Amino acid sequence: MVTPQQIGEYLKRVPPLPEAIGSSLNYLAQGELATAAKAASADPALIHYLKQIVNSAAYGFKQELKDPMQIFSALGTQRAKQLLYAYMVHSVAPQKWGYFALDKDGFGKFQLSFMQRWERVVSTLEIDEKFMSAAAIMSAGLIVADAIFADRASDVALIKGSGDFDLDTILERVSRLRFEQLVATIAKKWDVESDVIKLVSLAFGKEECEGDDLCTPARFLHLLLFYELSRPAMLDAGANSFISFNPEFSMPVLERFEEIVGVE
Amino acid sequence: MRPIVKKQRIAVFTPQGFLDGSSATGLITMQDMEMTRSTGVQMILVSMKKVVFFNKNGITILLDTLMKLQKEMKATIGFCDYNRKQYEAFFNLFEGEIPFSLFKTLDVAMLFAGGTDSKKDGEENVLVFNEDSTQRSMQAIEIYDRGYNPVVVQTREEFNQRAQECDKFVEKVDNTYLGFMGSKIAAKTRGNCVVYYLKGFLDGSVTEQFDVMYHQNSLKVGFQLFMFDATRVSSLNIHAANFFSRLSTAGAEYGALIAIVGLDMEKTPKAFVEELEDAGIMFFDTETDFFTDEIVQSMTGGGSSVKKERNKLTxxxxxxxxxxxxxxxxxxxxxxxxxxxxxxxxxxxxxxxxxxxxxxxxxxxxxxxxxxxxxxxxxxxxxxxxxxxxxxxxxxxxxxxxxxxxxxxxxxxxxxxxxxxxxxxxxxxxxxxxxxxxxxxxxxxxxxxxxxxxxxxxxxxxxxxx
CATH class of the missing domain: 3.40.1550.10 (CheC-like)
Structure with a gap:
């Protein structure tokens, strides 16, 4: 159905960080917002994306933010970093989705909602802000899944008809690879910090992580992903069965999650 | 979300994550309903295996859709694959007045949907326990009507103890609640034979209760032995007799043999029996008589009847x-x-x-x-x-x-x-x-x-x- 070689070819096609974004991220790591904004200015598409996002109702800034310096200052280091990665993910999203019934706009809404709720979790739990980028990175999983299964949608539908298979299980059984590994490969290509990659990998909920410092954030992120994938638009897009939800993995943080996210 | 159809009997929706007022609206769309209708299943269930949160709003919205399907398809609706906490939550949310069924697992649901294959020869025991005595009896009756032997226990302790005897029971039923149940005639396969379980007084309604599609599919896939267990039938009228007669005639082109087992001959008009025998239906006192009969044994597997219209590829x-x-x-x-x-x-x-x-x-x-x-x-x-x-x-x-x-x-x-x-x-x-x-x-x-x-x-x- 799909071979590791075919997946390897796909991963090779994922572009590395463009120079402007790479430099901007480097400056952000040093806390130099102004220089980071200046570096980002070299990529007009990125600036256009950032303007659209930060001036949306979701961010609720009172004044329209027009120039890169304003945008970066308003966002702060970690949120800016998060949006740079979100842009990278956004830029590799297909124009026409083949497996999920999504478009750029629909995916953008999902990604934004996922990132914003994750921000709330990170700030409420006082998790190190560097992990704010985790949701943006994790959302790349849907793009990878779409790229792998777009041409095989009818075969997948037939297989899914014979059992409650998620795409990750199908992928693992045919290629011995899992989405968490593929997302981690892409994240490494984009120089994402190793502990952020580790958090994202754990948040796929495949293995118990008790004892690991990142375990609690991983449980929250896993739960949050499925909160987002349970929204009508994502259900409609067929994204609810992207990976397997692990209720046991998330159970220890469920009550707290409900409080933070406001699930009633 | 598309349902998975199990053995053409149960359509199961398996959502993951949250089932609240917002998500429930997108779970079963108009297209999904249409697809479910086309399956003609007897049960429509939502699996809670991967649901971590649900509330009354979500369940109520979902129920509106399920009830529409129930009305149109006369199907049993409900939930399955939940844990004890979720089972209790259903009762709390609906204050004990649950308008649907709850099946602990999909296998338990399959037992009540009547589409199982016999796992062994002879009597198949099912262990049953429910805190509520009415439910306990109801479940035992439904299980009995599907050709199993219910072993009902009175306490949770006894259930847990007996449940250890794995080999004795083909299924263990607890944390299960029966709401409105569809009235289709139960069926299961035993080797090369399809067994139907009849009960009560048989009249014209048998036509509606009989799953014609399942029967025809069984014929098409090569089943030729069909046994109707009538040990729980009080009697039948001319409409039911005509139904069996038509069924036998229709099965002739496949070389099918239809037998009625355990019918109380004293309460059945002789003319009906003769008419059914003329239509090729055989009568047996017991299941053993049926399975040991020479003609029946000669048919296990394929049978020797000429399949008039099935002998050539077109x-x-x-x-x-x-x-x-x-x-x-x-x-x-x-x-x-x-x-x-x-x-x-x-x-x-x-x-x-x-x-x-x-x-x-x-x-x-x-x-x-x-x-x-x-x-x-x-x-x-x-x-x-x-x-x-x-x-x-x-x-x-x-x-x-x-x-x-x-x-x-x-x-x-x-x-x-x-x-x-x-x-x-x-x-x-x-x-x-x-x-x-x-x-x-x-x-x-x-x-x-x-x-x-x-x-x-x-x-x-x-x-x-x-």
Whole structure:
């Protein structure tokens, strides 16, 4: 159905960080917002994306933010970093989705909602802000899944008809690879910090992580992903069965999650 | 979300994550409802296996949709695969007045949906416990009506204790609640025989309660023995007698034998019995009499009756042979990542190629009719079903089920391709064989198209028969 070689070819096609974004991220790591904004200015598409996002109702800034310096200052280091990665993910999203019934706009809404709720979790739990980028990175999983299964949608539908298979299980059984590994490969290509990659990998909920410092954030992120994938638009897009939800993995943080996210 | 249809009896929706007022609106869309209607299932369930949160709003919204389907399809609706906490939450949310059914697992639901295969010969015990005595009795009756022997216990402790005796029970039923139950006549297969369980006074309503599609599918896939267990029938009227008579006549072209077992002859008008006997229906006092009868035994597997209209492949079916072959090859290649090498193709009676073979058949009907059989060594079944099973299982039952799913996928793929070409077909439930003798007996020497392939060192046979 799909071979590791075919997946390897796909991963090779994922572009590395463009120079402007790479430099901007480097400056952000040093806390130099102004220089980071200046570096980002070299990529007009990125600036256009950032303007659209930060001036949306979701961010609720009172004044329209027009120039890169304003945008970066308003966002702060970690949120800016998060949006740079979100842009990278956004830029590799297909124009026409083949497996999920999504478009750029629909995916953008999902990604934004996922990132914003994750921000709330990170700030409420006082998790190190560097992990704010985790949701943006994790959302790349849907793009990878779409790229792998777009041409095989009818075969997948037939297989899914014979059992409650998620795409990750199908992928693992045919290629011995899992989405968490593929997302981690892409994240490494984009120089994402190793502990952020580790958090994202754990948040796929495949293995118990008790004892690991990142375990609690991983449980929250896993739960949050499925909160987002349970929204009508994502259900409609067929994204609810992207990976397997692990209720046991998330159970220890469920009550707290409900409080933070406001699930009633 | 598309439901998964289990044994053409239950449609299951399996959402993951949260089931609240917002998500419930998107779970079962109009298209999903349409698809569910087309399946004609007897139960529509939502699996809670991967639901971590639900509230009354979510369940109520979902119920509105399910109740519409219940009304239209006269199906049982409810939830399954929940834990004890979720089970109690349903009662708390609805303050004890639950307008749906709850089945602890999908297997328990299947028991009540009446589409199971007998796991062993003889009496099949089901352990039953419910805190509520009315539910306890109701569940015991429903289980009994489906051909099982309910063993009812009065306390949770006793249930837990008896549940340890794994070999004694084919299923253990607890944390289960029966709401409105559909009134379809229960059926299960026992070897080469389909057994239907009748009860009460049989009148014209038997026509509505009988799952005609299931019966026809069973005929098409080669079942020829049909036993109606009438031990719980008080009597029948002329409408019911006519129904059985028609059923027998309709089954004649497939060489089917219909038998009624355990009917109280003293309460049944003699004229009805004579009329039914004239229609070819046989009567037996007990199940043992039926299964040990010479004629019945001669029919296990295939039977010797001439199948008047099934003895030849028609031109339109043969014209579509490449579609079925491509679907079979494509599916096997997809499932195994192996390359298929096509061997010879002949018109002949089925000839087994290779050793330690397993097979599964699925019949199709509509614009064209026929039956597709796939036969392959157990080793290849293991490899090709890895995707479905998740591991290289050695369990014959697991492999047999997985092979059936594989044949289903092949048939589904063929159906889609044919539909695009304007040819509409429906597919029956698959039937698996672990013995090639049984398969040969079912195919009964019919001339079909046999195409041999190999996947690496494994032989693989595709067989299209009338």
């Amino acid at each position: 031109k339109p079916v043969v014209a579509k042979l490449p579609v079925f072959v491509e679907a079979a090859m494509g599916t096997l290649q997809m499932m195994t990542n192996m390359v298929a090498i096509k061997g010879d193709m002949k018109i002949q009676p089925f000839v087994a190629a290779g050793e330690d073979l397993m097979a599964s058949s699925v019949a199709f009907y509509g614009d064209i009719e026929g039956m597709v059989t796939l036969a392959m060594p157990k080793k290849l079944v293991q490899k090709s079903c890895m995707l479905l099973v998740g591991e290289e299982s050695d369990d014959d039952e697991v492999l047999s089920d997985a092979l059936s799913e594989l044949v289903n996928i092949v048939a589904g793929k063929s159906k889609t391709v044919l539909q695009e070409a304007g040819v509409n077909i429906n597919i029956t439930l698959p039937r698996s064989y672990t013995s090639m003798d049984d398969l040969s007996a079912t195919l009964n020497g019919l001339q079909g198209v046999q195409v041999n392939f190999s996947f690496d060192q494994y032989p693989f046979t595709f067989y299209l028969s009338p």
